[in-house]
Amino acid sequence: MDYIKAFLVGGSICFIGQILIDAMKMTPAHVLVVFVTLGAVLTAIGIYEPIVKIGGAGATVPITGFGYTLAKGAIKATKESGILGAFTGGAKAGAGGVSAAVVFGYMMAVIFNPKTKK
Numbered sequence: 001m002d003y004i005k006a007f008l009v010g011g012s013i014c015f016i017g018q019i020l021i022d023a024m025k026m027t028p029a030h031v032l033v034v035f036v037t038l039g040a041v042l043t044a045i046g047i048y049e050p051i052v053k054i055g056g057a058g059a060t061v062p063i064t065g066f067g068y069t070l071a072k073g074a075i076k077a078t079k080e081s082g083i084l085g086a087f088t089g090g091a092k093a094g095a096g097g098v099s100a101a102v103v104f105g106y107m108m109a110v111i112f113n114p115k116t117k118k
Helices: 002-022 028-044 048-055 063-081 083-112
Strands: none
């Protein structure tokens, strides 16, 4: 049942993104910014945490999950370190995911020898 919930939540997020691209004529870059910001704002007001509890990876893997991670890290660090934590907490919380993306992206580029599009 967890897989079905993750599929439904993640699919819904992606469906909303596709609607924004098709109907609103937004570029993928605009959708990325909207989703990261939306993930952070929904976390700050307490709405995204229940979505994560229901959808699991379906809510944390899409780009809204990155906003969730940044906001959650900033909130936690602010409670521990004060106002300075608001600036450092998000970076600390998201550092592992960003580092993994860079390392694995580099590994795939070395293994598969990417070519530019013509």
